[in-house]
Amino acid sequence: MYVNVLIETKVKSNNMMFTYHASKDVCDNIIGKRVLVPFSSRIVEGFVIEFTSLPTNYEAKDILKVIDDEPVLNEELINIGKYMSDKYLCPLIYTYQAMLPKALKANHKVNDKVKTLTYVKLNPFLDVSNVKIKSQIEIISLLKKNKNLLKSDIKSKSSLKKLIEKGIVTEYKKEIYRDINATETKKEVILTKEQNEISSRIKQSLGISKVYLLYGVTGSGKTEVYIDVVKKVIEQGKTSIILVPEISLTPQITARFKGVFKDKIAILHSSLSDGERYDEFRKIKRGEVKVVIGARSAIFAPLKNIGIIIIDEEHSESYKQENNPRYNTLDIALKRSKTHNCPVILGSATPTIESFARAKKGYYNYLELCQRVNKKPLPKVEIVDMKNEIRKGNKIFSSLLINKIEDRLNKKEQIMLLINRRGYSNYLTCPNCGYVFKCPNCDITLTYHKTSGMMRCHYCGYAEYKKSVCPNCKETDIRQIGSGTEKIQEEIKEIFTDAKVVRMDADTTSKKGSHNKIINDFNEGKYDILVGTQMIAKGLNFPNVTLVGVINGDSSLNIPNFRSSERTFSLLDQVIGRSGRALKAGEAIIQTYNPDHYSIVFASKHDYKNFFVREMLVRKKLNYPPYCFITLIKISSKDFNYGINEAKKISMFLKNNLSSKTSILGPSIASVLKINNNYNFQVILKYKKDDKLYDTLNELIKIYEGNYKVKIELDFDPINL
Ligand SMILES: [Zn+2]
Ligand SMILES: [Zn+2]
Structure with a gap:
């Protein structure tokens, strides 16, 4: 028999599939297994993808060894890989690498x-x-x-x-199996009338491939609906996939599921060790679990007989993978939904503009949960104009926020403060000559981290000790500009000396288990104030929090991206929703320099629908999704001049080959010109429909194959422009 083997080598090319001879004794069940094969003068690992016939005039070499007893890729996953490779124009090998746990990638000894x-x-x-x-x-x-x-x-x-x-x-x-020690929350699931109606509607369409958009205000109890639907799916003898933006950021929903489904659930954590991840993968593959909960890559869980796929917080940008293969989780969910004839539920309090537009057009079935479970009104929100506060000498905290914090501390209620930037100050600068400390590898300022005394690059990880002298003019009065989480924590401790303050950001949660500990400690009342980045905005439920303060409501507005208003609305809406989730009424304060910006005004009124209407006008006027599709062509090179020249050639090539209706913008400099000593340029394509798109892009990839001086990458529906 002859088989096609996808070779795993350092050379990343679209076609690394070659025909080999498989002897009779290894042929059985060989598709999806990993094998060792001779390739040029070496022996390399590869995946057996399919049976084939021997091409004419081709001498197929023998497979040297079959590595796996059981296939690591089943037929469905093999097909999904091909689908992704075609859709995102990325090398096939990348797709399988994205699906499999590290232990099953080349050069990892499984038995260990x-x-x-x-x-x-x-x-x-x-x-x-x-x-x-x-x-x-x-x-x-x-x-x-x-x-x-x-x-x-x-x-x-x-x-x-x-x-x-x-x-x-x-x-x-x-x-x-290693015990991954997942926390369980035991809480009876009792549905409200509204939740029950929604759940019944979904349950009626089990067995049909269709998409629901479940729009539910924060605190309306989408989790209860999910659990109820999954119970029904299990009754029917089928399995479920539940995706959450990032497990470590949503421990409470995971714990709820674990509490209900116990041993029937596999959890795919980002902080699992390779071994733990491999154990969970084997449990799933052997059919020992019925429910898989996990972040983006859990969409590839090798479950059989899928009855439902749930994507919670569907607006989260974590559902788009930002490196190769640059896939959108929803695409894979839809593909699997068709294969298994099962519904997909997209849940959110702030759906993406694209999803809501599709629901309005009837492409998705629309469901709405409009009541908070506790029947409490949504938090009262006040917007504070920081321009006035600065005049009063209040740089970081407005008088209103300080008064409210004091009030809550007196009442023994808890407070959450959002500052969407980690570290101490944004950057360090010399007041004499204007010198700004920047990363030597990237075109970006270094962030000062006071705890470690380091200046860090948040792009490449470069770090050096804080300098006290300007390298340019020898000035010693180095200024710290802007504030991050560390500084807010410090300032708040100075004002309220007795308050117990804890910080949650990428720096304090890097150790395993530290994230959970902060959440549990805060929940048990060991701290009065939680200061954090957008990490604190998602999915957390602290009954005693009655005040949320947003230190700088503009931080996400000022990014150069057509989604910046949407991101701002979504972040504010989510973090405001953390306030007053139990018996006591909640309040929120947004400090901003743009108090009239529509995303801030609508967020303060919890008015997603009017935000949507307004944002659609902007998108239409500027021709952005959902009014068109965007594909980004990223061009990077160590040599600035070479890079920009190739970018110009690429833009010209596209103009000559694509439909005249497609707009080709650029080349331009990417949002950060230099990252890790690579210069980045981009060309943006905007189109409604372009029949020549795939052929042209495929040709472009071929042109640059083997050119190591410049790297071309494609990003369909990019998150960042
Ligand atoms: Zn200076
Ligand atoms: Zn850097």
Whole structure:
């Protein structure tokens, strides 16, 4: 038999599939297994993708070794990979690498990743009557009582060794799964009338491939609906995928699911070790779990017989992978929905403009949860114009926010403060000559982190100790501009000396378990104030929080991106929703320099629908999605001049080949010119429909294949422009 093997090498090209000969004894069940094959003068690893016939005039070499006992890729995953490669024009090998846990990628020894325990048992066919030694008799009687024992549980090692040598006792290894120690929340699921109606509607369409957009205000209990639907899916003998933006950011929803579905659930954490991840993957593949909950890549869970796919917080940008393969999770969900004939639910309090537009047009089925479960009104929100505060000498905190914080501290209620920037100050500058400390590898300012005393690049990770002298003019009065989480924490402690303040950002949550600890401690009331980045805006539920303060409501407005208003609305709406989730009414304060901006005004009124109407006008006027599609062509080179020249050529090539209706913008400099010593340029394509798009882009990729001086990457529906 002949098979096509996808070679895994450092050379990333679209077509690394070659035909090999598989001998009869390995042919069985070989599709989807990894194999070793000779390739040029080396031996490399590859995936067996399909059976094929021998091409004429081709001498196929033999497969040297089959690595796996069981295929790591099933037929569905193999097809999804091909689909992704065609849709995103990326090398096929990338797609399988994105699907599989690290332990199954090339050059990882799988067997090292399987954890086993050694057990011992009696050999039933051997006569034990002639054993006379007391310690050996003891072991035998122990094994008669307990059929299987852990080898480590038997005390007399030497006697056991003798019995094993005689063949009376045999030892064997048994695979075990690592305990990933997921927290469980036990809480009875009782649906409100509204939740019940929504759930019934979804349950009626189980077995049909269709998309629901579930719009629900924060606190309306989408999780209850999800759980109720998944219970029904399990009753029907089917499986479920639940996607959340980032497990570590949404521990509470995960804990709810774990509490209900116990051992039937696999959790794909980003902080799992390679071994833990591989264990969860095997559980799923062997059909030992019914529900998979996880971040983006969990959409590839090798479940059979999928009954529902739920994408919670569907607006989250984490559903788009930002490196190759640059896939959109929804595309894969739709593909699987068609394969399995199951519905997809997109849930959000702030759906993307594109999703809401599709629901309005009837492409998606629209469902709405409009009541908060606790029947409490949404928090009262006040907007503070910081331009006035600056005149009063209030640089960071407005008088209103300070008064409200004091009030809550007196009432023993809790406060959350959002500052969407980590570190201490945004950047350091010399007041004398204007010198700004920048990363030597990237065209970006270094952020000062006071705790570590370092200046860090948030792009490439470069760090150096803070300098006290300007390298340009020797000035010693270096100024810190702007504030990050560290500074807010420090300032708040200075004003309220007795308040207990905890900080949650990428720096304080990098250690395993630290994120959960902050959440649990805050929940138990060990802290009064939680200061954090947008991490604190998502999915958290603290009953005693009655005040949310947004320190700088503009931070996401000022990014040069057509989605900046949408991001701002979404972030503000989510963080405001953290206030007053239980019995006590909540309040929120937004500090801003743009108090009249529509995304801030509508967020303060919890008015998604009018925000949507307004934002659609802007998108239409400027011709942005959903009024068109965007594809980004990224061009990067270590050599500035070479890069810009190739970018110009690419733009010209596209103009000559694409439909005249497609707008080709650029080349322009990417949002950050230099990252990690690479200069970045881009060309933007805007189109409604262009029949020549794929052929042209494919040709472009071919032109640059093998050109190592410039790197071309395509990004369909990009998040960042
Ligand atoms: Zn200077
Ligand atoms: Zn850098």
